[in-house]
Amino acid sequence: MxxxxxxxxxxxxxxxxxxxxxxxxxxxxxxxxxxxxxxxxxxxxxxxxxxxxxxxxxxxxxxxxxxxxxxxxxxxxxxxxxxxxxxxxxxxxxxxxxxxxxxxxxxxxxxxxxxxxxxxxxxxxxxxxxxxxxxxxxxxxxxxxxxxxxxxxxxxxxxxxxxxxxxxxxxxxxxxxxxxxxxxxxxxxxxxxxxxxxxxxxxxxxxxxxxxxxxxxxxxxxxxxxxxxxxxxxxxxxVMLSADETYADIMPVRLHQDNVSASLSIERSRPLYPSIVEEVKTLSDRGVKEVVLLGQNVNSYRDTSEYDFYKSLGLGNQLSNDGFKTIYRRKEGGIRFTELLDHVSKIDPEMRIRFISPHPKDFPTDLLKLIAERPNICNQIHLPVQSGNTKIDSINCISILISMSTTNVDIDKLFRYLDLVNTIRDIIPNVSISTDIITGFCGETEEEHQDTISLMEIVKFDMAYMFAYSMREKTHAHRNYLDDVPGNVKTRRLNEVIQTFHKNAKIKLNTLLGNPQLVLVEGISNRHNERFRGRTDGGHKIYFDNVQVLKCIDDQMLNRSDNCKVLDTDNQKIDVKIGDYVIVVPTSTTGATLYGIPLAKSSIAHF
Incomplete structure (x- = not known):
């Protein structure tokens, strides 16, 4: 050639x-x-x-x-x-x-x-x-x-x-x-x-x-x-790279115009005004009920379009939680993710806001308090860990492959991660925590694999994305490490990870049984035309029968301490449609999925 x-x-x-x-x-x-x-x-x-x-x-x-x-x-x-x-x-x-x-x-x-x-x-x-x-x-x-x-x-x-x-x-x-x-x-x-x-x-x-x-x-x-x-x-x-290209001036054409949920990229510090705010307003006007803010390390967002203004306000001073490190030099000024989330969540109080995929290092207390206080910011946090062993995990910085090159094993990384989990659960009641788990890394021993299992037992994640490691060409690992864990060992370890997750997820799901959940109706079940599928505030999938529900329900009728038994009423019953918020009482679980009984229509503000 x-x-x-x-x-x-x-x-x-x-x-x-x-x-x-x-x-x-x-x-x-x-x-x-x-x-x-x-x-x-x-x-x-x-x-x-x-x-x-x-x-x-x-x-x-x-x-x-x-x-x-x-x-x-x-x-x-x-x-x-x-x-x-x-x-x-x-x-x-x-x-x-x-x-x-x-x-x-x-x-x-x-x-x-x-x-x-x-x-x-x-x-x-x-x-x-x-x-x-x-x-x-x-x-x-x-x-x-x-x-x-x-x-x-x-x-x-x-x-x-x-x-x-x-x-x-x-x-x-x-x-x-x-x-x-x-x-x-x-x-x-x-x-x-x-x-x-x-x-x-x-x-x-x-x-x-x-x-x-x-x-x-x-x-x-x-x-x-x-x-x-x-x-x-x-x-x-x-394949030219640019740290400036955000497509901020482009209004995306939605693949599914009728979806009640939509994603919005805030990659690389896309300007909050007017780009992000205007797109969220457009989605709200179109009837979208949930927006997912997307970005790699999404909570590391930094808008510098009004650099001097935001710096004068002192915004962005509290950026990362203590103990976590980054390979980047910390930059002052600019609007940060906490401020972005504050602005976006005020646009439409009846529109849910989620975000993915964050990094554990950028969860300052102010951000956690905002999530807890703002009803339409979902109580769901993705907290990637990838491995429970500090030699091969990515807890401390940006990449699994970079942290693999560290020679000093720092057990404090694990404690910092667990401390963050506890802080999140203390500040945000009923929060759902999800994660990424990858098993079978280069050189991963059986003991290191068991560290991952132990971490999962301690945290008891609500949701998890679990994969076996696969070597990619032209990467740091491909040039410097040997993919020496046999395929059958990777498969066995992955199965153990999956089994551990489902065991603990079932325990977490069982705590939701009998407790009313505000569910956004997303569509019809693929398997049962007579059932709706939806998602709770915590991000759990839930299915319920397509039956008429109460037009509204007041606090006296919604007795949460009595398993949400509905009192006799002459309240009018109406049909449920996609895009509605419905109060659903979970009654059973299968795997990571809930099944429940619909009670009444509601709203974020009322619930």
């Missing part, structure tokens, strides 16, 4: 490429030229001197826009104490930030109109954050003239939106690409894979199946990447 790397941005034209003879390709290292990109790489399976002109061309060429930086450089960039906005590459003007691929000189104007009446189809894999990315993508595509279709066979373009955090998710994508490959015989449809920048060259190399690969910071460039792929018949990837 011949690799060209162009520094200070070289733009390529057909004439320039044709002037380079085949013998000189292996000696080519760089050309200075007009600055359009910080770094551009062209990879070739077979060296040749011109762009492929037809589908019969056997050689495959692909263009990758990347500005990858080392982890050390990233930390250095983000360590400044007063910098309001950081970018992993040199600051560009606003036109370049709108879409780097838009400035490619040989992208003809008529090709840029590819989107008119062109249909696209989307498949989403993985977590809620991928769903949120999809909704941003849909807004970008629609504004460029593309039309979404629900029929794969009608699509001119197929997008697979995913991530490669886990081996299972990656395998799903490869399996799906094999299925889609059969549709490529007539050059339709174009196929794009979004969110897996680590696999960019591997995807573009996959038998000409994938046409574009795009990282999460470059979605604005997708319409022009598609145009470029059509014009040049080559694979295109834009």
């Amino acid at each position: 011949t690799v060209f790397r162009f520094y200070n941005s070289l733009y390529l034209t057909k004439n320039l490429t044709n002037r380079i003879n085949k013998s000189s390709l292996s000696h080519l290292t760089w050309f200075p030229s007009k600055i359009l990109f910080d770094t551009a790489c062209i990879y070739q399976k077979i060296s040749y001197t011109s762009f492929p002109s037809s589908k019969s061309q056997k050689s495959k060429k692909y263009l990758v826009f990347d500005n990858k930086t080392s982890f050390k450089d990233f930390l250095q960039i983000t360590s400044a104490t007063k910098t309001q906005n950081h970018d992993l590459y040199k600051k560009k003007d606003s036109n370049e930030l709108i879409g780097i691929a838009d400035q490619i000189p040989y992208l003809k104007n008529d090709i840029k109109t590819l989107g008119i009446n062109t249909k696209y189809f989307i498949e989403v894999y993985g977590c809620q954050m991928n769903v949120n990315d999809t909704e941003i993508l849909m807004s970008i595509m629609n504004s460029s003239g593309y039309q979404k279709t629900s029929r794969l066979e009608d699509a001119d373009i197929v997008f697979l939106v995913t991530c490669a955090i886990r081996d299972k998710a990656e395998n799903k994508i490869w399996h799906r690409l094999n299925v889609l490959k059969s549709m490529k015989k007539d050059q339709k449809p174009l196929i794009g894979v979004l969110g897996v920048k680590r696999l960019k060259t591997k995807l573009l190399d996959a038998d000409k199946t994938v046409d574009i690969v795009c990282g999460p910071d470059a979605y604005r460039s997708i319409p022009h990447l598609l145009s470029l792929a059509v014009q040049t018949s080559q694979g295109i990837a834009n």
Whole structure:
């Protein structure tokens, strides 16, 4: 494979490429030229001197826009104490930030109109954050003239939106690409894979199946990447990183317009005003009853758009709970997650607010008190732990793989985590605590696995996401550690983790039996058409029969001390519909699910 790397941005034209003879390709290292990109790489399976002109061309060429930086450089960039906005590459003007691929000189104007009446189809894999990315993508595509279709066979373009955090998710994508490959015989449809920048060259190399690969910071460039792929018949990837891109000006197009719940990304300190507030108001006006604030380390949010103003107010001084460390230098000023949650929860008192995924280090007392005091902020907190052993856990900082490199085992990390759990439960009555558990890490011993089991026995989590560790290529662990825990051992340990969780979760669920819960009705049960499904304030799934309930219920009728027995009344009964708040009394449990009896409609304020 011949690799060209162009520094200070070289733009390529057909004439320039044709002037380079085949013998000189292996000696080519760089050309200075007009600055359009910080770094551009062209990879070739077979060296040749011109762009492929037809589908019969056997050689495959692909263009990758990347500005990858080392982890050390990233930390250095983000360590400044007063910098309001950081970018992993040199600051560009606003036109370049709108879409780097838009400035490619040989992208003809008529090709840029590819989107008119062109249909696209989307498949989403993985977590809620991928769903949120999809909704941003849909807004970008629609504004460029593309039309979404629900029929794969009608699509001119197929997008697979995913991530490669886990081996299972990656395998799903490869399996799906094999299925889609059969549709490529007539050059339709174009196929794009979004969110897996680590696999960019591997995807573009996959038998000409994938046409574009795009990282999460470059979605604005997708319409022009598609145009470029059509014009040049080559694979295109834009995986450039940006610490400034928040898509703050883009109103997502919801995948399911009728859903009573919606997610909202606050990634990378997206401005609170007007961006976040206006989107929440729009969702409220549309009748959405629950908003989930999304972000990696979501509670580490910091809005610097009004840096001096917020610093003058002294906001954000109490950032992290004592004892937890971070690899980043603490920054003063800016509006923090506590203030964001305060503002957002006031927009609509009858709209529930949840957030995910937080980090244990950023739960100051003020944040916990706000959750306890504000009725529409759900009493549910996700507290990732990943392992109960301090040698391989991620309690102390940002990453399981980074903390694995620590040589000093600090037992205080475990105590700090347990102390935080106790503090949360002291401040927020009836709180539900969920977590992430991964078992079978590199070098994990049986004793270390038992530490995880012991932690689960102590905390008794209400909910948990549990997985066996899978090695990912091009990661710190892949370069420095050996995935030496056998597969059958991983499976056995995972089963033990799951069994421990369900045993303790059942105990926690049993404490809810007979105690009335305010349930948001989310839809009809997939298994029983005569049942509704909903979710409690603590995030527990609950099912109940689709029967008429009381129109309202007062405090005297709702006798919580007597298992919520309803007194005789002439109160009118009405139908329940999706989006209602209903008082439901749990009567039984199965696994991590509740079943109950509906009593009456209610509201957050009244309940």
